[in-house]
Amino acid sequence: MDMLFRTKSAFSQIKPTWHIKKVASQFFTACLGFSLSSLALAEQLNLREGVTEISKEVYSLHQYMLTICTVIAIVVFSIMFYSIVKHRKSKGHKPANFHESTAVEILWTVIPFIILIAMAFPATKTLIAMTDTDASALTIKATGHQWKWEYEYLQYEDDANLKLNFFSNLSTPEEEFKTPSRDTGLFPTPWGSDPATDQAVIDAPTKNENYLLEVDNPVYVPTGQKVRILTTSADVIHSWFLPDAAVKKDAIPGFTNETWFEIPEGKEGIYRGQCTELCGAYHGFMPIEVHAVSQEDFKQWLADAQAEQEARELAAADETNIEFSKEELMELGEKVYNTRCVACHQANGQGMPPAFPALAGSDIATMAEHRIEHILIVNRGKNAMPAFGAQLSPKERAAVITYERNAWGNDTGDVVQPKEIAENP
Amino acid sequence: MAHHANPTGFKRWLLTTNHKEIGSMYLLFSLAMFFVGGFMAMVIRAELMYPGLQLVQPDFFNQMTTTHGLIMVFGAVMPSFVGLANWMIPLMIGAPDMALPRLNNWSFWLLPVAFGILIFAIIKSFLGLGAAPNFGWTFYAPLSTSYGPPSTDFFILSVHIMGISSIMGAVNVIVTIINMRAPGMTMMKMPLFVWTWLITAFLLIAVIPVLAGAVTMMLFDRHFGTSFFDAAGGGDPVMFQHIFWFFGHPEVYIMILPAFGIISTIIPTFARKPLFGYASMVYATASIAFLSFIVWAHHMFTVGLPLQGNLFFMYMTMLISVPTGVKVFNWIATMWRGAMTFEVPMLFSIAFVVLFTIGGLSGLMLAITPADQQYHDTYFVVAHFHYVLVTGAIFSVYAAAYYWLPKWTGNMFHTGLAKFHFWASLISVNVLFFPMHFVGLGSMPRRIPDYPLQFADMNFWISIGGFAFGLSQIIFLVVLYKCVKGGEKATSEVWENPEGLEWTIPSPAPLHTFEVPPTVK
Amino acid sequence: MAAQTEPGKTPLYYVPAQSVWPIYTAIALLIIAIGGANFIQQSTDKVANEGTLGGATFAVGLFALLVCMWGWFRETVVESLGGKNSTQLSISYRMGMGWFIFSEVMFFAAFFGALFYTRLLTIPWLGGAGNNAMTHELLWPQFQAFWPLTLTPDGRTFEVMSPWGLPAINTLLLVTSGVFLTIAHHAIKVGDNAKVLKNLAIAIILGFIFMGVQAYEYHHAYVEMGLTLNSGIYGSLFFLLTGFHGLHVTIGAIMLTVMWVRTAKGHFTPENHFAFEAAAWYWHFVDVVWIFLFFVVYWL
């Protein structure tokens, strides 16, 4: 019995605490939650208010709409249930025979119309404000890729020659989402084993708090300044969504869209969102993480990040002249593979045919005559295979290719050096 | 009964030109598709029950979402309404059959062909032999063009065939209604179900060819080097969305107008009072249909339309609430001071009025462009359209089925079981779809196989509701089976003094009716 | 709405007996779809799909479809000649054809819509108009917005088709053909079969010449002008619109040819010639589409 109801209450919190509660209390809170007392919890179930002026405006617009709609619903349903209860045949009510009234009909055409006008005014005002991207201090270009965001800092204050761009990949380790959930709730596990004894469940790592919402390289923005985001895409349509700023803009290949937000001073912090346009298999796995910092900190970060990038580029150029050992390349290659390639080609190199080809035993990854082609595919991409030329340093690419040519029984013994990568861009 | 020397058995069904038989085939087909689409929904809900990838691969999950949407929309809801139209329109207007009976048979048999192709792709995917369509039921380019799996081409041709079926079905309905009414059955005397179908058929003929155009361009972009949806050649992926939604928005009204007709037929019967505001119902339906052509971009508030565009589409979308409101108010006025009883069709109708209105009101919230920046592509949208589609369209079909089953089979259904079906569905459907509003407002994106932890609790309950709703539908199968097999014999009127020509003929309705047209006073 | 049945009246309406053709036609379409998809995949080499008999299956399907159409139409012709078509039924047929043509209008509307959208919105946007300044600056700095678009954003270039050569001749051909068809139509209403045959023949021949000219124009575009399906949005729209129109001309010409044969066989009377009328409507519809197309695709 205990087993059956081992679930967390539905409404106890919106932030998860990952443990199991007692039957009675859950049931109680759940019922409570479904009843009117949900008013007290309304905040957690409602739209996020966010932190920007616009998001607050949107929030109050939402509240306004929700209130009107709720009132309409209550009025309409009350009248309906009143007439249902009152005019039951079982109570001996005899039907009237009217079926028209021009006056009433005009009334209930005109009143909704007036309500709509009352809704349209604030909506128009907010929409106009949202569209105005003028006078922004920082411009960032956000390019969607399957399945990561690339950020390019184009201009900050007077400096239109920023040199900074980076990719922002999901950083939640794969083990966390590819393993069963620890909290298995009402049913033992989806496949029916007992979580207390199921080794797969016991071994599963705990999902961390920012599960699926965390990235390796977050975007930094200053507070108190208007940030303009230009969205575009390198492949399919994605959408850049930051709920706390009420910003959602589709990233369309071949076009750019503009949007903006301004996080007020004092609201420094980390804001998270997700891609909101179906963009293929890992659409659910390309989060957006924005670090809002004070203007001072931002300037510092910007300078550091640019310097670091420059250093990295120099190092990468140097690397093309160095011969690395196979061991070193294999080690790095495995790391790169497991962060950048696994999503499609899988850890065992089997891919997910036919969408994503297997690399284990594939002609391209094993045969000498395809060696150059292998390099080109990784550098330039091909159809749904992304180009990694701009995302990975020559050394990293050399490493991952070396890895692919030797892992999973491919055992070609090939070693690909950064030089070769640079020669076949 | 033997009118022509009709073959019996299998061939009778394959070759029939009789509107009642074709209607039954449509209805059974749509029921089957409802279960197939429901099965996919169950896979979705099972995967989403807990955070983490539990059962299926992400790509397979997308295939389930896509085929669930496609099968429910094109395979379950639309054919069920066509089935009802086939059965009831000739009976309601006193015609001997549909105007073009052979075409009617063809329209039906195209459906198993189209869905056979689609379902074959899904079965192949289950067996690990290649991905089924995985780009959402909206198949936005370029995910469906350059990035679509090989099955996309089969999907395109399958959509073409569905399209032919819908267009031919709609042509038939229009011609039947305009040309086959019994003497005295003037347009403004037609039952509302007939009216709403007339307008629906018009919508179908106007927009299904546009969908055909869209998939044709897709096919060309995929294989023949064109660049309709590719900026590198001067095309635009957003143009795909415009074309799709020019079809897609009227499409959602195609899935609700016949439902309005059904509800407008049932409520007066059990309120024992004529429908309030008949004429305004007709005008409201026409206004909704008209407006449905100029609101499509409300699905595209985040694609970066110019400000004026967003404003225009916001205003037009909001306007639709007015005629829809007129309908809701008319239904309530019909109940007002009636003598109400609560037979199963009425229960579903009352639930329809309430739950559809909830779905409509969330639609109105979505129409507010700035707020849609938060709602768009989250579960709030999913909640909205399941309220209008499941508790709207599907509930109306259940209402219609219970209302006319005795006429079709000649037997009363098992009321107790049917009521059980209703209550189980009503409760579970709300557990299923209501919390979706909350996760949506909490900004959970749609079409994802796994989600951040703060959505875990709600999704668990949603899944429980989903399983319960799914299981509840099995009760309907039992009711249906028992009703076809036997049961208390129904009178020709079935209910107390219902209006309409269909109640003047015996139950079960004989194969051929109104060969001599009745005269309507 | 109480019903009243008047006894003793004969049935107004002929409900056809069961027919094998609808389901056969559905199966033919199934074969076409399977064959067609496989055929396209194999012949365009985008998708690895070897070992299926796409082309052959497609051909079988097409043949089956023709057989079905022959059978189905034969059935209706027999009914019509057998006098089973009441006035009401022939009105139904006419309305049915009318609404079918309306659906075709909407099909073309999708393509014309794409044309207008491209010209009025996409191309200017790619050139930086409206809220797309950054699209131009960041993504397509070299691109110049003009129409007809002879240089795509990614740098493909080709010539455009001038309206005043073959297209103008083609316009003339189709319009003249429509005139002869109308003469034939008037003739059929007075039962002058010889006149019908003569004028209908001219209308058909003009139609076939149109198709020939169109084929030559395509050849010219591909071989000499570098204008292909691959030529960016201009080539895409040009070939899609004219190609689908051409397909409809072909269907229409076949329909008219059948009508010629049926006239020769004496199937039509001044009162009963629905099939002829349907084919004529279709032809006029194709005509109108062409004129529209001539203006917006070739000329403006």
Ligand code: HEA
């Ligand atoms: C049967 C199907 C159906 C119906 C009837 C509707 C009805 C409406 N829909 Fe819905 N909609 C869908 C099916 C449907 N929709 C689907 C499937 C999608 C998602 C597609 C996808 O992306 O996959 C969608 C998405 C969708 C969006 C896009 C959301 C997004 O993606 O961001 C929007 C935005 O405007 C919207 C609005 C509306 C409106 C305003 C109505 C109106 O018609 C509702 C009118 C009704 C009422 C308002 C209630 C009754 C009225 C009163 C009681 C009167 C008094 C009220 C007032 C005056 C306020 N719908």
Ligand code: HEA
């Ligand atoms: C009329 C249309 C219709 C109907 C009836 C339904 C019915 C249901 N839908 Fe629907 N849904 C859509 C139209 C519809 N849906 C559309 C258009 C989309 C968008 C697709 C897209 O994003 O592209 C969508 C998307 C969609 C999603 C979002 C997926 C995503 O974004 O990833 C979800 C998630 O829960 C969902 C759930 C359900 C459920 C649980 C039902 C239930 O009501 C189904 C109940 C029925 C059954 C279950 C079948 C009967 C019972 C059995 C087969 C017995 C077996 C039962 C058990 C094992 C319990 N649907």
Ligand code: CUA
């Ligand atoms: Cu990127 Cu979804």
Ligand SMILES: [Cu+2]
């Ligand atoms: Cu819509």
